[in-house]
Amino acid sequence: MSRMAAARAWARRYAALVRNAWLVDLQYRAAIALWLLWGVSEPAIALGIWWTIAGDGQVAGYARADFARYFFAVMLINQLTIAWDSWYLDRWIREGELNFRLARPLDPVHEAVADNIAYKTRTAGMILVVWLAVALVWPAVRLPVEPGRWALTGLAVLCAAAMRFFISFTTGLLAFWTTRATAIMELHAGVSLFLAGRIAPLALLPPAVAGVAGVLWFRYMLAFPVDLLTGAVHGADQLLRGFAGQVVWLACWFGAYRLAWTRGLRRYGAVGG
Amino acid sequence: MTFRIPHSAFRILAALWRLNLAEELQYRANLVASALGTLFWIGTALLTLALFFRHTARLGGWDYWEVVVLLGVFNALSGLIEAVLRPGIGRLAGEVRSGDLDLVLAKPVDAQGFVSFRRLDIWRFTDVVLGLALAGYALARLGRVPSVAQLAAFGLALAAAAVMVYAIWVVLMSLAFWLVSVENLSVLFDALYEAARYPVSAYPGALRFLFVYLIPIAWTTTIPASALTGRLGPGIAPVAAAVAAVAFIVARLLWRTALRRYTGASG
Numbered sequence: 074m075s076r077m078a079a080a081r082a083w084a085r086r087y088a089a090l091v092r093n094a095w096l097v098d099l100q101y102r103a104a105i106a107l108w109l110l111w112g113v114s115e116p117a118i119a120l121g122i123w124w125t126i127a128g129d130g131q132v133a134g135y136a137r138a139d140f141a142r143y144f145f146a147v148m149l150i151n152q153l154t155i156a157w158d159s160w161y162l163d164r165w166i167r168e169g170e171l172n173f174r175l176a177r178p179l180d181p182v183h184e185a186v187a188d189n190i191a192y193k194t195r196t197a198g199m200i201l202v203v204w205l206a207v208a209l210v211w212p213a214v215r216l217p218v219e220p221g222r223w224a225l226t227g228l229a230v231l232c233a234a235a236m237r238f239f240i241s242f243t244t245g246l247l248a249f250w251t252t253r254a255t256a257i258m259e260l261h262a263g264v265s266l267f268l269a270g271r272i273a274p275l276a277l278l279p280p281a282v283a284g285v286a287g288v289l290w291f292r293y294m295l296a297f298p299v300d301l302l303t304g305a306v307h308g309a310d311q312l313l314r315g316f317a318g319q320v321v322w323l324a325c326w327f328g329a330y331r332l333a334w335t336r337g338l339r340r341y342g343a344v345g346g
Numbered sequence: 347m348t349f350r351i352p353h354s355a356f357r358i359l360a361a362l363w364r365l366n367l368a369e370e371l372q373y374r375a376n377l378v379a380s381a382l383g384t385l386f387w388i389g390t391a392l393l394t395l396a397l398f399f400r401h402t403a404r405l406g407g408w409d410y411w412e413v414v415v416l417l418g419v420f421n422a423l424s425g426l427i428e429a430v431l432r433p434g435i436g437r438l439a440g441e442v443r444s445g446d447l448d449l450v451l452a453k454p455v456d457a458q459g460f461v462s463f464r465r466l467d468i469w470r471f472t473d474v475v476l477g478l479a480l481a482g483y484a485l486a487r488l489g490r491v492p493s494v495a496q497l498a499a500f501g502l503a504l505a506a507a508a509v510m511v512y513a514i515w516v517v518l519m520s521l522a523f524w525l526v527s528v529e530n531l532s533v534l535f536d537a538l539y540e541a542a543r544y545p546v547s548a549y550p551g552a553l554r555f556l557f558v559y560l561i562p563i564a565w566t567t568t569i570p571a572s573a574l575t576g577r578l579g580p581g582i583a584p585v586a587a588a589v590a591a592v593a594f595i596v597a598r599l600l601w602r603t604a605l606r607r608y609t610g611a612s613g
Contacts, residue, residue, distance in 0.1 A: 103528045107537075114537040121541075121549045126402045133401065256383070263390045272394055277401060 086179065090187030098191055109196050112155070113148045119272050120144035133277050138213040139303070143274055145204055145214045146299045150226075151271065153197045154234040154295060158185050159258040162245025166341070167252070175338075182242065182334075189238060222301065225312070229298035232319040237294050239326040246330070249337035270296030274305070290322035355455055362464055370468050380469040384421070384476050391417055391543065406547030408577075411487045413545060416571035418481025419504065420543050423511055423566055425473025427539075431515050432532060433465045439522035439531040442608065451605075458516070458601050485574065492574060499580035503570040506583070506590035510565045513593035514538075516601055523604035542567045565589055 098105060123140040126132060135143070165171040165181075174181040208215045244261065247254040266272050267282065268291035275283045275296050286292040297315045300306045306315060370376075392414070399410050408416070438461055441447040451457055485492065492500070518535050522528065538561055541549070546557045546564040558564045569586050572578040 101527070103525060104530050107528060107530055107533045111533045111537040114540050118541050118543075121553055122398060122405070122544060124550055125406060125548050126398060253379075256379070259383075260386065263386060266390055267393065267397070273397055277397065279400070 086183070087187060087190075090184055091191050094184075094188045094191035095195070098195055102195075105192070105196060106199070109152070109199060112152055112196075113200070115271065116144040116147045116151070123273065133274075135274060135277070141211075141213040142216065142303050143299065145207075146302045147271060147295070149197060149200050149204065150230055150233070150298050150302065151295055152200055153193050153230050154237045154298070156189060156234075156238045156241035158189075158238060158241040159245035160255055161185065161188075162242060163248040163254045166245075166248040171341070185242060186238070189234070193234070216302070217304075222304070226298055226302040229301050229316065229319065232316070232323055233294050233298050236290060236319065236323045236326050239323070239330045240290070240294070243326065243330045243333045246333040246337045249333075249340050265291055265294065268292070269294050270299060274300070276305070287318065290318075290326070293319040293322050355459055358455060358460075359463055363466055366466050367468060370466075377469045377472065381472045381476070384425075384473050388417070388421060388476065388480060391421075406545045406549070408545050408547070411484045412571070412575050412577070414484035415481045415488070415575055416545055416567050417543065418477045418479070418484060419507070419571050419574075420567045421477030421480060422474045422504075423477070423507060423542075424539075425470050425475075425477060426508055427511060427515075428473065429467045429470035430463065431512065433467045435462045435515050435519050436532045438519045440529050442522045443526055443529055447608065451608075457605060458598070462512070462516070481571070481574065488575065490575060492576065495580045496574060496576055499583035500570055500574040502583040503573045503586045506586040507566040507570050509590040510562060510593050511539075513590070513597040514561075514563070516597035520597075520600045520604040523608050539563060539566075545571070562589065562593065 120140055120143075123132065123135070123144075124137055127135065127137045127140060130136070132140075162185075165174065171181065174184065204214065240261070241258065244258045245254055247257060251257075267278065268275075268286035268289065270286075270292070275286055275292060278286070283292075286296065293315070297306070297319065301312075301315070306312055395405075395410065395413055395417070398405055403409070405413055438447070441450070447461075450460055453460060515532075515535060518531055522531050525531070541553075541557060542563040546554050546568045549557065554564075565586055569578070569582060573580065573582055573586075
């Protein structure tokens with residue numbers, strides 16, 4: 074009974090936080106549309122180049138239509154999983170905006186999670202509408218109707234979004250120690266260009282590089298859910314291995330986040346006191 | 347009178363830049379950070395090209411080192427953008443929104459000139475040097491020694507490219523006068539300019555048309571690189587200069603229309 078009450082209290086808190094974030098975003102909807110355009114320009118350009126390279130043939134098993142589906146899925150899933158929190162954290166810490174957040178009776182991480190939920194619902198919704206509209210006139214980007222696959226993809230996207238959130242949040246927390254936290258995030262973005270499958274499907278990378286992407290967390294933050302949606306993950310074995318990788322790395326990054334948060338706060342408090 | 351105004355404008359700019367330089371020289375570590383950042387991004391761009399060329403021998407008819415020449419040009423222009431345009435005209439959208447632009451308009455100088463060149467992020471000029479060095483290295487790998495005519499054509503085409511990039515910024519930032527609530531208009535430029543990393547011939551036909559005629563980013567990288575490698579004859583340079591001149595005039599007219607709207611609103 075008390076557990077039910079606690080769950081209800083959390084639901085009420087999150088509803089309030091998400092509603093607040095949604096209304097703030099509403100004021101900036103034109104700016105958000107521009108960020109969205111910027112976000113899809115990279116996969117759109119990559120698609121243009123691979124489209125030309127593929128010609129009427131195939132590149133490592135990918136024909137033109139396969140590239141189109143792949144990069145449309147990248148646009149959607151990257152938007153759903155991307156996290157800007159390192160930039161916010163860096164500002165919160167450097168400019169002292171963290172202080173009033175710490176004074177609240179709610180861990181600041183919940184505000185960040187709610188911001189992500191509101192922002193992604195809005196932006197991914199926009200991409201989904203555009204994708205559906207494009208699919209009406211361009212058969213290449215149509216996906217077969219497979220609700221089971223979509224449900225699994227949803228689960229993988231949730232894991233990937235949580236993991237990228239903790240990566241971004243943890244890196245932002247490095248601002249407790251260094252002024253170049255966002256530069257570290259930029260480096261991570263540069264590496265993920267290849268290893269997360271943003272510029273090409275992992276199948277097109279040299280096998281050794283693709284192997285590294287699968288051992289580290291990069292594959293699980295984008296490429297795995299994209300491959301799942303576009304039908305490039307075959308069999309229960311591959312499926313289980315993909316989800317196992319996601320769970321393991323999500324746990325690692327959650328641990329890193331807890332560690333950086335407790336250590337960082339101790340340091341922050343010491344400086345302030 | 348008409349001659350005195352540009353003269354004073356140069357004096358004002360020189361004074362601004364002197365102050366700017368004195369300020370930036372306090373943060374010399376930023377030079378190293380900026381150069382390291384540029385090298386990292388050149389590295390990822392080269393790896394991206396290597397990935398494309400793993401699966402094809404030519405990209406839109408260009409071979410690997412030809413595209414690297416283009417990448418060098420792209421990087422040099424990015425340096426100009428980051429050093430001059432983003433810290434200057436890039437701040438316009440925020441100033442239109444907050445009303446700080448009034449302070450600029452109250453000054454007895456040409457508003458467009460002042461807004462565009464008031465501040466330099468001098469360390470980013472290293473990108474220009476590194477970009478041109480990359481283009482030179484790639485040219486050497488191609489085994490081509492450009493003739494004097496080709497070098498002259500490249501110089502003119504590159505200058506035209508700088509003017510073209512500037513015109514695109516002025517057009518985009520002029521939109522701020524209509525879309526007051528959009529503070530991140532410069533993101534629109536970033537989204538478009540990403541496409542200039544590769545030769546226009548590497549894109550499907552419809553996009554190619556778009557990049558040559560409607561959003562003329564082809565003139566910023568593809569044309570200068572083609573002039574340098576000899577893919578296009580030196581005759582392309584005067585054409586590029588003419589196109590850039592037209593773009594500049596269009597941008598200037600749009601800026602004036604936009605500014606009239608702003609003064610109309612506050613007055």
